Amino acid sequence: MNLLRLFNGRKATAPVARERLQILLAHERGLRGQPDLLATLREEILAVVSRHIQLDPDKVIVRLDRGPTVSTLEVDIEVPNNFEQTKVHADRRLGALVPP
């Protein structure tokens, strides 16, 4: 087979195809396994922050940017201006359970 290749001067391209597919599919299968990663993150971040600050659920934005070397996870949460007071009210309601 190799001799044949030497004579007709063409390179075998199938190994290239196989390698490209293996790399691509490994990546795509990874994405497929967690299609709702962002939705899950958003939900859980919202739940945690809501424990302390009253939030409008629509004002929580979670974005994932994939770069060639580094990817960034951007979390943008808009809070009301008087959110400290809201928290104080909440602390009072909880009373002794929350340390000062």
Added chain:
Amino acid sequence: MAKVLVVTSGKGGVGKTTSTAALGAALAQNGESVVVVDFDVGLRNLDLVMGAERRVVFDLINVVQGVAKLQQALIRDKRLENLWLLPASQTRDKDALTDEGIGRIIGELRTRFDWVLCDSPAGIERGAMLAMRYADEAVIVTNPEVSSVRDSDRIIGMLDSKTVKAERGERVTKHVLITRYDPARAARGEMLSIQDILEILATPLLGIIPESQDVLRASNVGSPVTLNNAASAPARAYTDAARRLMGETVDMIVPAERRGLMNRLLGRRAA
């Protein structure tokens, strides 16, 4: 116990309709009662490949909408009495197919036939989803070519998550059917080998259909390739695949073209 089998691929033009017709006819030739169902609404072609295009009166959407009864829409094959066709509609209204409607019809077909072969449209949209929705088994038609293998992988993922069986925590039995295979090119390293494809897709092999002029000859005259020229290489490969679907163990070989004397003397390649 009836089996519902979807013939699917993701990518278009790889041979889903050819394979549905050929496998359906081969199963029928083996004495099974078979219905082939065209899910490609708006772009039906199974009727043409089966040679029944002039006999279509009612279609799948008519049955889903209750305009016609199932037995009015079913077309019996002229060559094999236990082979039937349920054609797709030529109207563009794909939304006429509903999950419940298809479920009801598949349920009814299950009671009447041994095999229900669903010819999926290309893509991953509604039509393709509905074609695989109620399947017990799947034949994933794949060409030895990067885009086809990638799309097959995607479809395998959907078979494992979007079907009724998957939602019940069961598994759709999946088979890869490699079509348009050229053993000589694969040996020269110019084409993905069978082993390459199976390793990548991690799914068992149902059969290898060699690239052949007989496939076009058969569709030209509206006959499944297994009926048109049973001795041809693709017909033998499809017949072997059909026997494997029936649970038989058949050696996996790539049938070769039988070359005539003149071709041999002139050194012409058969395919």
